[in-house]
Amino acid sequence: MLALLDPPRPDAKETIAQARALGLSVKMVTGDDVAIGSEISRQLGLGTHLLVADQVFPKDTDNNHIPIDAARAVEAADGFGRVFPENKYQIVKALQERNHIVAMTGDGVNDAPALKQAECGIAVSGATDAARSAAALILTAPGLSTIVNAIEEARAIFERITSYVYYRIAMTICIMFVVVLSYLVFGVRPLTAIMIVVLALLDDIPIMTIAYDNVKIAKKPVRWDMHRIIIFSSLMGLMALAQSFGLVLISMYWMNNAELMHVFALDLSHLQTMLFLQLAAGGHLLLFVVRNRNSVFKPPFPSLPLLLAVIGTQIVAVFICAFGIFVPAISWELIGVVWVYVLVWMVIIDIVKLIYFSVVDKREKQSENLTKAIA
Template sequence: MNDVPALKQADCGTAVSGATDAARGAASLILTAPGLSVINSAIDEARRIFGRITSYTIYRVALTMDIMFLVVLSSIFLNFQPLTAIMIVVISLLDDVPIMAIAYDKVRVSERPIRWQMPKLLGVSATLGFFSIVQSFGLLLAGFEILGHSAHSAAFGLTSTAQLQTMMFLQLVAGGHLLLFVTRTERWFFERPFPAAPLFWAIVATQALAVAICAVGWPVHPISWTLIGFVWAYNIVWMLLMGAIRIAAEKFLDYDTLRHRRSIRMLNRSLRSRMAESMRAARRS
């Protein structure tokens, strides 16, 4: 009974499982199991959910920028539509499967309380989105270069603009889903925690389906296995670059770059030297 005023005043008053009715009524949170370990579990799970939401936000912003600017820039500067309407619909459907699997992903639990840092979140997502545009537009320019040379066109099996559209369709599906491995963690994507099985196999399944669609040619124009392999090799190289870009962006926005650390050390050294001079002056006086 003596705890009721404190429970009412607290930001989040917590009543244990065996508390009195008065304490339960005053508390904001009532534990149903003995002990306090459930609080730790709840905090850990909340931070995992926060990490998954952050991963989804970065991925969604970056991928939306990629598709939007690719279509706009190619239409303006190249007078070419890189995607058909049906391709955009299929991309959206294929993206929905791994996006739903993000809810089951394994994420690193932060040791400290988490707060929304919107400038950092938008900065990282915009940076990845910009380089995703460079990635997609670079492949589109390479496709036009291949089409312009008969020898290269025959070697890659790229002979028409319809096949070029299919190539860009595969690049956006494969590159977008590989980007999920980059956005899900602030560190290198091949470090722990590894992706959860539902997310990993969802990406594998959608990629296999996308490759089959491009090889068979439904509802897109079919392309050769050589061109499919080229697109995948291109995306894997860019996935490594994106991982490095993500880490660099995180360090820059957290003021953790080598230049920032040098500046902090210089400032601290200057402050320590000034304090030492003040102490020496005080002793002399």
């Protein structure tokens, strides 16, 4: 008798555990017998519910239309043994038909169709040219731990892009409607053309540093949810609009009240500069609010590049308003009033955000419990 041993890599079990902690379902696909695959799967902590591939996919299986029973069996299995090259493609296709996003690793020519079909095909170190050509990612070093790093980095990028989208939509709603409402209600132009241009320039630097922001890595796979993006962005945009138009209302009331005008004289040019400063300061504080689901006063806190970019642009905005560069000058007292105003609103908007996500999480939990009960 000749004993043969082909153990998994030393880092394989830890890598698989890290991937599962990130919400991934890892399945073994091997051409070896089910008994061998089950033992290796047990050693890696994957489970021992392995299926024989040709029993799940008969020879007459249409690769483009996987039967629902076969797809459900693939979804529930821990892995597959006695796998032929065409079965790998069928496994990927079955999981996709069950609405899963699939990543697959492989190194041989027979892996190429499945690597191409998967949303993310990963050619491991030493893979053939065919596998490399079909894959989306090519690992140049042995081991699979790089995959976990890629997942974490991808989710961090996703969070940063999401926070940018929230901020950009909200501020677009705010600026567009505050100008329209001010003109329709009071017949005044709250911002000049040069103010809008300067606001855009002041926004550019903090927006670029979002790429370096600290974010919380999601524990489950993430997908674009346009319904939530539109609703939350619109909610934040309405809150920002309430903040900006509230300043316009207060200023217009002040200007039409003789007693208040005796305390401090205010005119339209002052209003324009105050609104300019409020949009510059309140906009960047809004970015701090929407950048994560937690309170703005809890971690993860903004990265140093983002924080310095916001501080730098706010210093520039304050000096622009104080010395009348491109805009009518206002006093330091009015600058202080605007900053107190936007800080108070930052807390209000943060509370609204926390209430929104609390309601959303509660509904999602109820939906998950209902789905489990039906299943």
